[in-house]
Amino acid sequence: MSILTVQGVNKSFAGLKALNQVNLKVAQGQVHAIIGPNGAGKSTLLNCFVGRLEPDTGTVMFDGQSLLNRRPHEINQLGVARVFQTPEIFPDLSLLENVMIPAFAHRDGAFKMNWLPRIDGEAEIRDKALHMLEEVGLADNRSDHAGALSRGDKRRLELAMCLVQEPRLLLLDEPTAGMSRADTNNTIDLLKRIGERGITKIVIEHDMHVVFSLAHKVSVMAQGTVIAEGTPEEIRGNPKVQEAYLGGAHL
Numbered sequence: 269m270s271i272l273t274v275q276g277v278n279k280s281f282a283g284l285k286a287l288n289q290v291n292l293k294v295a296q297g298q299v300h301a302i303i304g305p306n307g308a309g310k311s312t313l314l315n316c317f318v319g320r321l322e323p324d325t326g327t328v329m330f331d332g333q334s335l336l337n338r339r340p341h342e343i344n345q346l347g348v349a350r351v352f353q354t355p356e357i358f359p360d361l362s363l364l365e366n367v368m369i370p371a372f373a374h375r376d377g378a379f380k381m382n383w384l385p386r387i388d389g390e391a392e393i394r395d396k397a398l399h400m401l402e403e404v405g406l407a408d409n410r411s412d413h414a415g416a417l418s419r420g421d422k423r424r425l426e427l428a429m430c431l432v433q434e435p436r437l438l439l440l441d442e443p444t445a446g447m448s449r450a451d452t453n454n455t456i457d458l459l460k461r462i463g464e465r466g467i468t469k470i471v472i473e474h475d476m477h478v479v480f481s482l483a484h485k486v487s488v489m490a491q492g493t494v495i496a497e498g499t500p501e502e503i504r505g506n507p508k509v510q511e512a513y514l515g516g517a518h519l
C-alpha cells in the first residue's frame with residue numbers, strides 16, 4: 269500500500285520546467301530513494317510535499333489527504349517531517365531544549381520562543397526528548413550548546429528533533445552530505461534502526477553507498493522527470509540511468 273502518491277506534478281520557474289509530469293508512489297514502511305544529477309528537480313519535488321512550494325498542476329496525496337494548499341506546520345501535524353540539507357537547529361540552546369521545542373509544538377500545535385522559560389517544568393516532554401537523544405546517541409551531551417556540535421552530530425540532533433514529533437513519513441534531504449565516511453556509516457546504522465519503527469522514509473542522496481545500503485526502491489530523476497524506477501539492483505544496471513549520470517561515474 270502506498271502512503272504517498274504523486275500524480276502529474278508540474279512546476280516551472282520563469283519558463284524553466286523544474287518538474288515535468290512527475291508520478292511517484294511511495295510504499296508504507298519502505299525507504300524510497302530519489303536520485304539524479306544536479307538540477308534534476310529532486311529538492312523542488314520534496315518542497316512540494318512540505319508546503320514550501322505549490323505545484324502548478326498535479327496532486328500529492330498522503331494517506332488519503334492532499335498535501336497541497338496547506339501551510340508547512342499543518343503538513344507537519346499530518347505526520348510529515350523533514351530533515352534539511354543544512355540542519356535547522358537552535359545553536360544557542362542546549363541539545364535537550366532543541367528536542368523539547370518540537371515535542372511541545374507536536375503536542376500543542378505551536379511553540380513560541382517566549383514559552384522557553386516554562387519548558388523546564390514539563391517532565392513528560394523532557395523525558396520524551398531525553399529518550400530521543402538516547403536513541404541518536406547524544407544523551408550524554410544533553411546540556412551542551414547545539415551550536416558547538418560537529419556537523420554529523422548536528423544532523424543526529426535534527427533527526428531527534430524530527431522523530432520526537434512521531435512522523436509517519438520522514439523526508440531526508442542528503443542526510444550524509446559533507447560527513448566523513450565514519451559519520452556516514454553511523455548515520456546509515458541509525459536510519460536502519462529507525463526503520464524498525466516502520467516510519468516511511470524518502471531519501472534524496474548523491475552518495476550511492478548510502479542509497480544502496482538503505483533503499484528498498486529507487487526513483488531516478490533527470491531534467492524534471494522520473495526516468496527510471498526499481499530496486500537498487502535494477503537501477504544499477506539500467507542503461508538510461510547510466511546515461512543520465514554521464515557514463516555512470518556515480519554508480
Ligand SMILES: Nc1ncnc2c1ncn2[C@@H]1O[C@H](COP(=O)(O)OP(=O)(O)OP(=O)(O)O)[C@@H](O)[C@H]1O
Nearest residue numbers: 281284285286304305306307308309310311312313
Ligand atoms: N526557487 C527557484 N527559482 C528558480 N529556479 C529554481 C528554483 N528552485 C530550483 N530551481 C531550478 O529548478 C531546477 C531543479 O532544481 P532542484 O534544486 O530541484 O534540483 P536537484 O535535483 O535538487 O539538484 P541538486 O542535486 O543540485 O540539489 C534547477 O534548474 C534549479 O536551478
